[in-house]
Amino acid sequence: MGRLYRYNVLQILRNRADLFWTLVFPIIMATLFYITFGSSQIENMKLIPAAVVEGGNQIFEAFLDGLDGEVLALSRMDDKAAQKALKDGKVNGIFYSEGDPSLAVAGTQINESILEMLLNGYRQNQGLAEMIGAKNPLGLIKASKQMAEQTDFIEAVDAGGSTQDSALDSFFSLVAMTCLFGALMGVESAIKLRADQSALAARRSVTPTQRFRLIASEMLAVFTVQFANICILLLYLHFGLGIGMGRRWPLLLPVCALGTLCGVAAGFFLGGTRLKEGIKIGLVIAGTLFLCFLSGMMYSGMKAEVERFAPIVNRLSPAALIADAFYSVSVYENSYRYGRSLILLALITILLTAAAYLRMRRERYDSI
């Protein structure tokens, strides 16, 4: 099977048309998104710029220091300078480190909401923070990070899956699109496995190699190449365009793996039908773009609209689940939603893989 797998990978890598759609095209799209949204908005995805005006509350300041470089890009200023920075848009908010800490913001966008949530989180755990600060001041930094990781307050702005961030919607939907574009290679591989659809498949079907080995080696090869494409795209997004994936980025890998397998299995399933090859390819492209449109690739408010009127679509659409899992890891750090998206994606992938295998395993046909 290793030899079959190697040859299958070789063939896919030499197919320039497939590589264009599954690797080059998403990179071009990502670059265009980057140009469209502008680098300043992209930068905002990483750290929220905030000012702190020192007022003697050392425990709160230590709490903020714990978030500096993780969630916040913190600058210590006097009140006047901080007000000017806020007015000029250089910071999204000013924390006043007084006895009862407060926050001044100039807008109602997501960054301002997150700053407010951080403050609320501190207030809810103020007693605990003061106790830790008194007994073990060094432990306060760790505790502040843990407070920031609490997900319940983040849910408050996470209304119906909307993030209010068009740039992230587009980028994460683009990753979803690339995962699902694995279906393009899946369709081609399936055609080469069904004896009623190609002479090549008929030839392979009359060899003494077990059907399962032929199918498994093909699926594995397509999955490998497409997963590598996704990794290249993520590296490009991160290092090329400077889009932060969050500190829990390793959690994105199972999302990408499942998303890719989901796309590949869908491709094998569709490839096993008796539709013409052009129609199959057209269905893959149209279906993928439609799902990505619903998950916010072209219009950032789309996912929230879908959530409001037909939430089931967001639970069943692989594109929405992939994008949502990315948000859960990169923005919200919401373990519940990440887990839910991953489980739903896994279920859909298992169903599609089983359906694809059942369709592909046939060895004798009514007509060829």
Next chain:
Amino acid sequence: MIHIKNLVKRYGQLTALDHFDLDIQEGEILGLLGPNGSGKTTAINCLLALLKYDKGEITVFGQKMCPDSYELKRQIGIVPQNVAVFDQMTVSENIDYFCGLYVTDKGKRKELVEDAIRFTGLEDYRKMTPKKLSGGLLRRLNIACGIAHRPRLIILDEPTVAVDPQSRNRILEGIVELNRNGATVIYTSHYMEEVEQICSRIVIMDHGRAIASGTTDELKQMIRTAETVTIEGISLTEQQLQTIRELPHVFQTELSQEHTLSVKCTSGRHNLVRILSYLQEQELTFGRVYSAPPTLNDVFLEITGKELRD
């Protein structure tokens, strides 16, 4: 070696194989001859357990052929009608890929792949991808992929379609050599000259049935025509044509609009001399004259009433 009995295959209302029977002996080159749509490829696909059939029985090497008859499949090599290779792989990679579906031992496979490349004369093209090969070379690659594992039974389904004469001759010579080396060959074609040239036994198919079988000579003896005399550039009256028709052993005459007279005769001596004597007696002028023994097309024409090339 192969036994097909009473095979029936229907596609809806169309009967592709109509109680088709076939027996193949080890060591022979069996030609399945018939026009397009006569059921040759359908019969092959049923034999290979690719197609479901409605009725009948197929045994290969004494065992029932099923989709999971892997040990039987290991001994069979198939060269399909359409070239079936990977466009993204080179000549040697393609042969190695298909050989590897039968032979797992790497060292042995390497040797077999080299032999197949030499046998099909593809030494200079081993690094080329199929897109860069001519039609003839592509057909040779198609054959190499089917024979590299040295099968006991080789099935070639119209392997010379759209091939130049030079490549065609090379392919036909190769098939005879494979047979000399011990392989049994099933060769399907609608080119009667090829079948006549290389096959030790021929089965003629039409409308999904085997309508005649035997060696070339046996088939020719089955029909009335023993000799066809053709005279070009001649003009005849209806009376003269009738007189020729009444000559001994003549049973059919045909005068084309291009003034070519075709006279079919049963077995008998001096048929040509008799016809020419009559033409001389009538002081008729004419062009080229030739006499030919019956062809497989004559056999097919006489049995089915239509040309094999139709």
